Amino acid sequence: MNSQIGKRIVFKKRLKRSIEFMYEVILYYNFHPIEEPEIFCKTHKKWLKEENLKGRVYISSEGINGTLGGTREKIQKYREFLWGIDGFADTEFKTDEYETVPFAKLICKVRQEIVAIHYDGLNTKDGGHYLAPKQWRNVIENGEDYVMIDVRNNYESKVGHFEGAIKPDVENFFDFPGWLDEAEKEIPKDKKVLMYCTGGIRCEKFSVLMKQKGWEDVNQLHGGILKYAKEEGGKHFKGKCFVFDDRLVVPVNKETLEPIAQCEITGKPADSYINCANMECNKLFICSEEGAQILEGCCSEECRQSDFKRPFDAENAFRPFRKWYNYFDDSFKQRELQK
Numbered sequence: 001m002n003s004q005i006g007k008r009i010v011f012k013k014r015l016k017r018s019i020e021f022m023y024e025v026i027l028y029y030n031f032h033p034i035e036e037p038e039i040f041c042k043t044h045k046k047w048l049k050e051e052n053l054k055g056r057v058y059i060s061s062e063g064i065n066g067t068l069g070g071t072r073e074k075i076q077k078y079r080e081f082l083w084g085i086d087g088f089a090d091t092e093f094k095t096d097e098y099e100t101v102p103f104a105k106l107i108c109k110v111r112q113e114i115v116a117i118h119y120d121g122l123n124t125k126d127g128g129h130y131l132a133p134k135q136w137r138n139v140i141e142n143g144e145d146y147v148m149i150d151v152r153n154n155y156e157s158k159v160g161h162f163e164g165a166i167k168p169d170v171e172n173f174f175d176f177p178g179w180l181d182e183a184e185k186e187i188p189k190d191k192k193v194l195m196y197c198t199g200g201i202r203c204e205k206f207s208v209l210m211k212q213k214g215w216e217d218v219n220q221l222h223g224g225i226l227k228y229a230k231e232e233g234g235k236h237f238k239g240k241c242f243v244f245d246d247r248l249v250v251p252v253n254k255e256t257l258e259p260i261a262q263c264e265i266t267g268k269p270a271d272s273y274i275n276c277a278n279m280e281c282n283k284l285f286i287c288s289e290e291g292a293q294i295l296e297g298c299c300s301e302e303c304r305q306s307d308f309k310r311p312f313d314a315e316n317a318f319r320p321f322r323k324w325y326n327y328f329d330d331s332f333k334q335r336e337l338q339k
């Protein structure tokens with residue numbers, strides 16, 4: 001190895017180790033009714049802005065759902081801020097440490113639902129039975145008879161899932177009621193149902209729906225994959241966990257880190273996602289470093305030849321793209337904006 005490069009890598013590694021745990025990423029939700037979401041949201045957003053926290057927070061009359069990144073101190077300050085609000089003292093946080101803040105900006109807005117299933121009349125108080133990570137693992141290891149459902153989208157379960165789980169081929173959470181109509185015949189109503197998602201929020205609604213439809217023994221992984229990874233070392237989970245921030249995937253089971261998915265260009269094992277470098281396409285796809293080199297970060301040869309291709313930067317191929325206008329000069333920008 002070239003000694004200069006060698007030195008640089010060693011330095012980078014050292015640097016990485018020392019800054020590794022400076023930042024925290026949290027994921028949380030609380031189905032506590034909010035009477036005036038607009039006002040609540042305004043106050044919340046102001047507070048987050050002042051503290052320079054980045055991430056995404058959705059607020060609705062049904063509660064709050066968020067993911068934020070910042071320094072340890074700021075994140076702790078936020079936890080205390082939220083716990084201090086009437087009705088939110090019991091909010092649970094899933095916490096990860098990371099070397100940077102994996103969000104480019106702050107989004108804090110009012111939505112119809114904090115997690116959109118588009119199905120009326122689901123009261124989250126009527127959800128399934130919570131299984132703590134340890135209990136979940138016990139059910140798996142005791143060889144009980146159950147059916148396990150991955151309550152996430154197809155591109156999430158593709159890079160990682162629990163062994164033996166049903167992985168519905170849906171692109172949105174709100175496609176789940178339709179999927180259940182189809183699957184209804186195949187899952188006996190007296191069968192023990194286990195379900196999981198990333199942090200637990202989707203199960204809060206989907207478990208209610210399953211119970212409404214007649215399944216009796218409905219169980220959900222409390223705190224989702226992320227909490228399970230922390231507490232049970234991700235045992236029985238294969239691959240990685242998709243997350244909705246700039247990291248895109250995070251490790252779950254430290255014992256088996258090999259990718260379970262394939263690079264869409266080379267066909268070799270891979271689990272990193274990138275957006276196609278052709279801005280008109282922007283497709284999210286699984287791509288290895290080798291694959292990214294071959295098609296310059298694009299999903300196809302056609303995209304590689306597009307006029308709207310972002311310049312290829314091998315070093316940062318796996319970092320999320322900046323807004324398209326960062327890549328072009330003013331005249332291009334003007335032309336595009338006029339379209």
Ligand SMILES: [Zn+2]
Nearest residue numbers: 276281299303
């Ligand atoms: Zn493409």
